Amino acid sequence: MNRPNIEFIAALETIVKGRLDAGSDESYTARLAAAGTKRIAQKVGEEGVELALAATSGNQQEVIDEAADLIYHLVVLLADAGLSLEDIAMRLEARHSA
Secondary structure, eight states: OOOOOTTHHHHHHHHHHHHHHHOOTTOHHHHHHHHOHHHHHHHHHHHHHHHHHHHHHTOHHHHHHHHHHHHHHHHHHHHHTTOOHHHHHHHHHHHHHO
C-alpha cells in the first residue's frame, strides 16, 4: 500500500504563497486573501467547527474532507500573518522538549 506524501502539506504552503503573490481573481486563495484577515479567520473557524461535527458522525471520509479544508485554510491564515508551518512545527517541537 502506498503511503500518502505528507510533504504535500509543505508543497501546499508554497502553492498558497504563490497564489497570494500572484493575486489573480481566478484563484480562490487570492480572492479569500483579498477579502481580508477577518474573512480568512472566519473560514478557519467554520472549518474547525465542521471538522468537530464531522468527528461525531462516524463518517471517516467526512472527517478527512473537513480536516483537509481546515488545514488549507490554516495555511492561508498563516501565510496572511507572515508565518509558516515551519514556525508552528518549531513551536510544537519546543513544547515537546520542555
